[in-house]
Amino acid sequence: MLExxxxxxxxxxxxxxxxxxxxxxxxxxxxxxxxxxSLYTPIFFLHPKExxxxxxxxxxxxxxxxxxxxxxxxxxxxxxxxSVYDYGPLNNAPIYAFAELGFDEDADIEVLRIFYxxxxxxxxxxxxxxxxxxxxxxxxxNVQVVINMETQQISKVFFSAHGxxxxxxxxxxxxQFSGTHPHVYVALNSHGCYHKPGNWYRIYFLANDxxxxxxxxWHPKLIRVxxxxxxxxxxxxxxxxxxxxxxxxxxxxxxxxxxxLKAREKGTTWFRRLFCPCT
Numbered sequence: 001m002l003e004x005x006x007x008x009x010x011x012x013x014x015x016x017x018x019x020x021x022x023x024x025x026x027x028x029x030x031x032x033x034x035x036x037x038s039l040y041t042p043i044f045f046l047h048p049k050e051x052x053x054x055x056x057x058x059x060x061x062x063x064x065x066x067x068x069x070x071x072x073x074x075x076x077x078x079x080x081x082x083s084v085y086d087y088g089p090l091n092n093a094p095i096y097a098f099a100e101l102g103f104d105e106d107a108d109i110e111v112l113r114i115f116y117x118x119x120x121x122x123x124x125x126x127x128x129x130x131x132x133x134x135x136x137x138x139x140x141x142n143v144q145v146v147i148n149m150e151t152q153q154i155s156k157v158f159f160s161a162h163g164x165x166x167x168x169x170x171x172x173x174x175x176q177f178s179g180t181h182p183h184v185y186v187a188l189n190s191h192g193c194y195h196k197p198g199n200w201y202r203i204y205f206l207a208n209d210x211x212x213x214x215x216x217x218w219h220p221k222l223i224r225v226x227x228x229x230x231x232x233x234x235x236x237x238x239x240x241x242x243x244x245x246x247x248x249x250x251x252x253x254x255x256x257x258x259x260x261l262k263a264r265e266k267g268t269t270w271f272r273r274l275f276c277p278c279t
Contacts, residue, residue: 029101032152034224037097037114040145040154041222043181044118045197047188048215054093054118057236060138063121069241073121073137093118095220098227098258101149110149117142117256118220124189126207134190134207136252138244141191143184144263157182158263161192161209166202168267170195181219185211202273227258 046053063073098115118141125134144158157175160167175195176183185194187209194200200209226232237255244252254260 033099033101033112036112036147036152037099037224038222039180040114040147041095041097041181041220042116042143042145042184043178044218044220045183045185045211045213046215046218047186047210047212050186050188050215052120052122052124052191054095054218054220055121056094057096057119060119060121061236067241071138071239071241071243072245093218093220094223096223096225096256098225098256098261100258104146107148107155111155112147112149113258113262114145114147115142115256115258115261116145117261120191123191126190128206136244136246138252139191140243140253140256141193142256142261143193144261145182154182157195158267159184159193159195160263161187161194161200162190166192166268166273167263169263185213187211200273204274228255
């Protein structure tokens, strides 16, 4: 009986040691991830004529009527002004970072994928033949950074323009940096993300994106967030209704989620963005 109790005590000690050891490994890994998220947070260059700045999710939610199925701001495009969409000085606006470890089978390496998500209170859209199209409340945009965990260096970045359908990948060697921070140029009125200033032709030349140097630089405050099934997830990440309201009087976008944000391995070509937008 004494021998049996000794085995139980020994097993419990070993079990507690293993759990403690795994917790320390997880804590260390999490700290490494936090450091990399901060190290590679992009710098955003807004178009000089961009009227809408990024805001915090919390500030946007304060303007909303919230139900389980929809989150609609009480303001419309006529009522919006700086007191609504401005979040103090530009550099105080936060960016939200999801992160997940994975494996790149082609390169045979462990990688860290970071999804940097930003929120704009309103998207003006595009003026086509004298009429505005694509206006909507709550515009979530994102940039995805892939890091080689062996070198802890950026290998490539996905510039998401209007969701992953219009996005494209660029290797680190093709991207502008300030120190370790990649540059992202934000398109006028639509907030699409691109790797350099210029004109980006879309949808039969009717919904082009324009990026330009000389506007405000956004060095965002960083907030790490977790997927909704993680006990550390923020309340807003768990929301399952529609965010924002568009001109068709329907919900515009769902809560950002790493599973849905993850970009396809091959981005869209300029030809597809221009002539095959529906595919």
